[in-house]
Amino acid sequence: MAEYAVELRDISKRFPGPSGELVTAVRNVTMQIRDGEFFSMLGPSGCGKTTSLRMIAGFELPTEGEVYIHGKPMGKTPPFQRPVNTVFQNYALFPHMTIGENVAFGLQMDGVPKSEIMARVKQALEMVRLPGYEKRRARQLSGGQQQRVALARSLVKRPEVLLLDEPLGALDLKLRKDMQLELKKLQREVGITFIYVTHDQEEALTMSDRIAVMSGGVTLQVGNANEIYERPNCKFVADFIGETNFLQGKVTEQNGKAVTLALAGGLTVHAEAEQSLANGTEASVAVRPEKVNLTGHAGAANQFTGRIVSVVYIGTDTYYGVRLPGDQLLRAREQNDRPDSRPMAAEGDEVTISFSTQAARVLTE
Amino acid sequence: MSSTKRSPWITLSALLIYFFLYAPIVVLIVFAFNSSKTNIVFEGVVNQGACGPFYWFCKLFSNDDVLDAAKNTLTIAFISTIVSAIIGTMAALALQRYDFPVKRASEAALYIPIVIPEIVMGIGILVFFSALFTWFNSTFGLVGDGRLAMGLGTVIVSHIAFSIPFVTLVVRARLHGFDKSLEEAAMDLGANEFTTFRRVTFPLIAPGVLSGALLAFTLSLDDFIITFFTTGPGSTTLPIYVYGLLRRIVTPEVNALSTIWILTVLIVVFISQRLEARR
Numbered sequence: 001m002a003e004y005a006v007e008l009r010d011i012s013k014r015f016p017g018p019s020g021e022l023v024t025a026v027r028n029v030t031m032q033i034r035d036g037e038f039f040s041m042l043g044p045s046g047c048g049k050t051t052s053l054r055m056i057a058g059f060e061l062p063t064e065g066e067v068y069i070h071g072k073p074m075g076k077t078p079p080f081q082r083p084v085n086t087v088f089q090n091y092a093l094f095p096h097m098t099i100g101e102n103v104a105f106g107l108q109m110d111g112v113p114k115s116e117i118m119a120r121v122k123q124a125l126e127m128v129r130l131p132g133y134e135k136r137r138a139r140q141l142s143g144g145q146q147q148r149v150a151l152a153r154s155l156v157k158r159p160e161v162l163l164l165d166e167p168l169g170a171l172d173l174k175l176r177k178d179m180q181l182e183l184k185k186l187q188r189e190v191g192i193t194f195i196y197v198t199h200d201q202e203e204a205l206t207m208s209d210r211i212a213v214m215s216g217g218v219t220l221q222v223g224n225a226n227e228i229y230e231r232p233n234c235k236f237v238a239d240f241i242g243e244t245n246f247l248q249g250k251v252t253e254q255n256g257k258a259v260t261l262a263l264a265g266g267l268t269v270h271a272e273a274e275q276s277l278a279n280g281t282e283a284s285v286a287v288r289p290e291k292v293n294l295t296g297h298a299g300a301a302n303q304f305t306g307r308i309v310s311v312v313y314i315g316t317d318t319y320y321g322v323r324l325p326g327d328q329l330l331r332a333r334e335q336n337d338r339p340d341s342r343p344m345a346a347e348g349d350e351v352t353i354s355f356s357t358q359a360a361r362v363l364t365e
Numbered sequence: 366m367s368s369t370k371r372s373p374w375i376t377l378s379a380l381l382i383y384f385f386l387y388a389p390i391v392v393l394i395v396f397a398f399n400s401s402k403t404n405i406v407f408e409g410v411v412n413q414g415a416c417g418p419f420y421w422f423c424k425l426f427s428n429d430d431v432l433d434a435a436k437n438t439l440t441i442a443f444i445s446t447i448v449s450a451i452i453g454t455m456a457a458l459a460l461q462r463y464d465f466p467v468k469r470a471s472e473a474a475l476y477i478p479i480v481i482p483e484i485v486m487g488i489g490i491l492v493f494f495s496a497l498f499t500w501f502n503s504t505f506g507l508v509g510d511g512r513l514a515m516g517l518g519t520v521i522v523s524h525i526a527f528s529i530p531f532v533t534l535v536v537r538a539r540l541h542g543f544d545k546s547l548e549e550a551a552m553d554l555g556a557n558e559f560t561t562f563r564r565v566t567f568p569l570i571a572p573g574v575l576s577g578a579l580l581a582f583t584l585s586l587d588d589f590i591i592t593f594f595t596t597g598p599g600s601t602t603l604p605i606y607v608y609g610l611l612r613r614i615v616t617p618e619v620n621a622l623s624t625i626w627i628l629t630v631l632i633v634v635f636i637s638q639r640l641e642a643r644r
């Protein structure tokens with residue numbers, strides 16, 4: 001058994017653009033997807049997620065680099081000879097066939113005997129909670145049901161890897177949430193490697209074992225939800241996943257991971273960095289709003305006074321915009337967990353905010 | 366809508382339009398039952414021989430020339446329909462799917478036969494074939510019956526040529542908005558290119574191909590001009606035959622023939638409309 005279910009080695013893909021020039025959709029991407037894992041590709045629109053997925057499925061061939069599935073280089077192997085199946089964003093159910101025929105299609109292609117096909121189709125439809133839907137047509141089903149049929153059609157073949165391109169994109173929020181949990185549960189049950197494409201960071205965080213964050217055709221960071229959220233390796237990841245405050249400053253001292261920076265307005269910040277930084281380096285300090293305390297903390301590494309400039313109530317939480325000396329803005333998020341739930345401060349109030357060294361990460365790119 | 370009061374002029378002009386369209390056809394059919402052989406005025410319903418009022422129809426079916434012409438017409442129509450349906454569909458698929466340097470030009474060129482006057486095309490095909498055959502016969506020293514000449518073959522080839530654009534047009538309309546991911550899904554599930562075409566692409570475009578083919582069939586059935594320029598001895602079609610008859614005398618036989626013809630075309634059109642409606 002090969003080490004990885006799917007491996008992309010230094011893949012690039014260029015398309016001919018509208019006026020003859022080449023458009024790079026994917027640039028030197030390397031990814032290793034482990035057997036049985038729920039792996040997500042996450043990134044904004046146009047960052048090359050679909051293109052990467054299509055190269056694994058075989059619908060596109062890489063301009064450079066190689067796709068390996070279970071250690072085997074795929075080369076020009078056509079889609080119908082790859083041990084992977086795809087769930088398309090628009091489901092792509094065959095409109096001229098019944099649901100049963102749709103699900104049976106892949107098994108017929110594999111030459112599975114008729115009697116076995118019937119049983120497996122039935123079983124697959126039960127697995128996606130659509131028992132007895134064999135005789136219906138795709139257009140008679142709701143979006144969520146069609147989605148599940150598409151899933152059954154792929155899973156009935158028992159592929160080694162299932163590719164999903166924003167499979168929940170067309171569903172409404174409530175159904176999306178239900179399907180997220182259902183998909184995750186299903187993946188655990190069948191134990192198939194899922195490669196899941198989404199531009200919804202919350203979806204990726206909820207479902208994935210590991211996430212690759214992509215932007216502009218390159219992979220920026222690969223890691224589990226916690227790593228990506230707590231230890232982003234660049235400003236893009238910090239900004240794209242969740243919310244982040246960025247404070248601009250210059251490095252004045254580094255002692256191992258601990259870094260001291262001077263901000264505008266004469267403030268000094270104590271933060272952490274993975275990399276070694278020369279004194280005087282321009283850097284950003286990323287602080288998550290929920291890690292900023294609105295009430296000063298004796299002994300906190302970073303403690304500043306500022307003035308509240310905005311209060312935004314969002315139900316579970318309230319956002320407070322704080323203007324620090326030197327005109328830097330910092331958003332603090334406080335949970336509304338006290339019984340009276342009155343705002344902790346009002347616009348114009350002077351407050352002392354604080355955050356720890358670990359909550360502040362130095363990012364240079 | 367129904368509550369708006371319609372102007373009587375609109376009703377009147379609609380009636381007139383239908384009158385002008387259908388009166389000649391009704392007259393034509395009525396005269397197929399005329400008892401007058403000269404067929405200039407209606408002299409009552411014929412009632413002669415074993416067939417009674419259908420006397421002229423029976424006479425028609427015992428006329429070898431008519432039967433030969435009908436056989437030629439149908440042979441030409443069937444062969445040209447099948448061939449043009451296949452080529453026209455492939456052209457539509459190619460135009461839909463591939464980007465190639467001369468795509469726009471070749472697309473425009475495909476539709477030119479639809480818009481240029483048929484007589485120009487007829488003359489063009491005639492000149493082309495006679496030049497080709499003259500060159501071929503002299504180059505290969507063919508003499509007598511061995512020479513290439515106008516006949517069923519040339520008619521079929523030219524019918525195929527003018528039918529292709531119509532088939533392509535109809536199939537392209539069907540392909541418009543065709544979801545390419547359906548084909549990808551089929552391949553993803555293990556179907557090779559051919560199986561994908563057979564199980565997914567073709568069933569989805571089949572209604573378009575069929576109605577294109579029926580269009581080609583009716584065009585071929587009643588084509589006169591191009592057939593006139595490309596026909597030769599032994600390849601007389603019904604339109605050519607009727608034209609020949611008219612120059613002598615219009616017997617009710619011609620009306621009977623036309624009646625059968627109209628019915629045939631009506632049935633074909635009806636079927637094709639039903640297929641279109643099933644989209």
Ligand SMILES: Nc1ncnc2c1ncn2[C@@H]1O[C@H](COP(=O)(O)OP(=O)(O)OP(=O)(O)O)[C@@H](O)[C@H]1O
Nearest residue numbers: 015016023025044045046047048049050051052199
């Ligand atoms: N067939 C193609 N021809 C030309 N350019 C293409 C083609 N497919 C993708 N691209 C380009 O490649 C880039 C990446 O596209 P891709 O579809 O992979 O993005 P994505 O991350 O899936 O975005 P989205 O979230 O919007 O689906 C885009 O700039 C796109 O315009």
Ligand SMILES: [Mg+2]
Nearest residue numbers: 049050051165
């Ligand atoms: Mg995409």
